Amino acid sequence: MTTSTDTEPAPEDVLVALADPIRRQILATLTAQGGATSTSLAAGLPVTRQAVAKHLAVLDRAGLVRAHRTGREVRYEAELHPLRRATRWMDALATQWEHRLRAIKDLAEEPPGP
Template identity: 45%
Template sequence: MVEHCEPSLNQAFAALADPTRRWLVARLRSRGESTVTALAGPLPMSLQAVSKHLVVLERAGLVRRRRAGREHRVALEGRALKAVAEWVNEYQRFWEDRLDALAAHMERQALEIERTDPKEHQQ
C-alpha cells in the first residue's frame, strides 16, 4: 500500500478509524482530563479493553497518559489532532472551491441559455 501521508498522520487516522476510540476522544473533548476508570464506566467492555484502546490513541499522539497516585489520568493531546484537522481542512477547501466553480459555471450556462432563447424561459 502506498502511504502519501507522514507516518504520524497515518497512525492518527488509523487510531480514529475505530468507533470506540472516536468515542473516547469525544468524551475527553467534552469532559476534559479523566481517569481510565471513569472513561471505561459507560462502555460495555472491560477496563483492560479500554486501556488497550487508549494505548493505540497514545501511540498515535492523540492522548497523553499520566499517573496520579494509583490512577492513570488521560487527556487529549492537541498536536496530533491539529495535524488531522489541517489535513481534512485542505481537502474541504479543495472541494468547496471545486463546488463553487461548478455552481458559477452552471449559473453562467443558465444565463447564456436565457439570453439566447428568452421566450422559452418566460413560460
C-alpha cells in the same frame, strides 16, 4: 504506522485511531471531562477496562491522549493538536479537489469552438 516526524503523528495515524467508535467516544469523554482513568472510562462504555486500556494505547500512539501518573492512578487527557493537523490536511485536500472540479466544470461549460 507512518509518522511525518519522529514526534508528530501523520494524518493517517489520527484517522486510523478515530476509525473506531469506542475510541471516538473515549476521546469525546476525555475532552468533555478534562481527563479520566481507564477504570472511570470503562464504567461509561460497553467494554472492559482492559479493552479501554488497549484503545487508549492506540490513541496514545496517534498522539491524541497523554497519560499522567498520580500515585497509583494513571489519568488520561485529550491532546487535540494531532487532530487539528489532520483537519488542516483534510481541508487542504478538499480545496485541491474543489479547484479540480471547478476547472472541469469550467471546461464543460465552455461554448464549443468554431
